[in-house]
Amino acid sequence: MTDMTGWSVERLHDAYSQALRIDRVLYDSETEHQRIVVFDNATFGRVLTLDGVVQVTERDNFIYHEMLTHVPLFAHGTAARVLIIGGGDGGMAREALRHPLEQVTMVEIDAGVVEFSKQYLPGISAGAFDDPRLDLQIADGAEFVKTTAGGYDVIIVDSTDPVGPGEVLFTDHFYGHAKRALAPGGILVTQNGVPFMQGEELAGTLRAFGTLFSDASAYVAPVPTYQGGFMAFGWGTDGAARSVDEATLRARVAEKGLGFGYYTSEVHKAAFALPGYIKRLVPDPA
Template identity: 50%
Template sequence: MTRWVSESLYEGCHQSFRADKILYEEKTEHQELIIFENDYMGRMMTLDGIVQTTDRDEFMYHEMISHVPIFAHGDAKNVLIIGGGDGGVLREVLRHKNIQCTIVEIDASVIDMSKEFFPNHSKGAFEHPNCNLVIGDGLKFVKETKDRFDVIIVDSTDPIGPGQVLFTADFYQDCSNILSDKGILVTQNGVPFYQADEVTNTYIRMSPYFDYMSFYVVAVPTYVGGFMTLAWASHNPDAHKRDVIDIRKDYEAEGFKTKYYTPEIHVASFALPPYITELMQGRDE
């Protein structure tokens, strides 16, 4: 009998994917994990019924959440990833030369399953000599660490379950405290067409702790609803304005190829449609 895995993230609608083969299913200490194969999307992972990643379109999200802040900074040496247990962000970060990356993931099972079932996501990044893997609570880590980071990337689930604490004002303040003078914070921030409150709430909660706070966008087919927003906050109010010519020089110097990210898309991604900018004027819950 055919099994369909359905995602009911938005009120009044859902999307379903045919599970041609269930590869793994477990309720871990923190969340319910399902990994399955779909003929079109390849291997897919859901956590608590919400699609997290697929073989077919993962590069779009992982490239944009990683390369935009690193190239915008221009001289990042120390990067922190909160979450990101599938290894995709880590893979992209460590493509940059001379970067030391700490990744803090609360659920070791997600890493183990991703390495087994999504090997192309990490491509050995967890074993990279510049990777410092910490299994622990990201909220606690940013509050207690004495290290400073040039870029912080929060690759979290949506603000439900264990990911909810990573969308709070206290967490954003702690991130601000451990950023370097020109540091940049980027966080996963949902699809604003359906998850409008996430933009409003993040803007209000994050803005007080940074010299500049806004969003940039990426289109990921699996995250249905049009543009996905990535929250952007920095102690450098001009980091998002870096010239495309300068970005291209750094991009070409790194010597790697991307499938979504380009310096031109980098600059264009900060141009927000009015329906998103209007959400930044709303009220916190």
């Protein structure tokens, strides 16, 4: 929500909120699915909120997008086809398309998010929407994974929080359909919020992953505007990609010749070393 003093106050969690000063509103509109607001903030640059909840900022989006994209892609090593569920701002596609992939399919439910992101947040996508390898589908991601022929090496679920249109992307049925859409040895990664504040969100995802995958776990990164500490990313695969050694990762990064603001091969390995309060949310292997 936006209060009368010019602050955007996020009240996602009970008894705890954060506020970002609104220096200038660039966009404020209701779509069929949600209220979209873009505003300038002196610290974080342009900020996108959906129904009052911060989704992405110009200043710190690189941490989230790099970790949710490059961890599975470098761990896999030979990915050719990637599916992104959500990600309408284009940041996830931006990072994925830095790899020599054959195709990235992006399924976003709200065309309004894509269109205003192109206009008001062009630096987030950085030309990704013009890349011929990007197949943009305006559709319900949950319905898409039910019917797709699959064969994806990596599936990235860049969802909102499990309320409103994003709620269905946190169900056992969705995860089951997503697994079916993976190629052999494929990896499914998910946005799972801030476990200190939203522990059940990660625990629920990993309970489902534990029944679907031989390797079900999580990794973390600190994103300043996602309040409450480390952000968690769910990880599911039937392959051995999580055990790839740091030297191999370093060689893969060097081969691509890519530079990053947050991701490194060392950070990749360390991200799976979970703090105790998060590790307790990960089911023990059967």
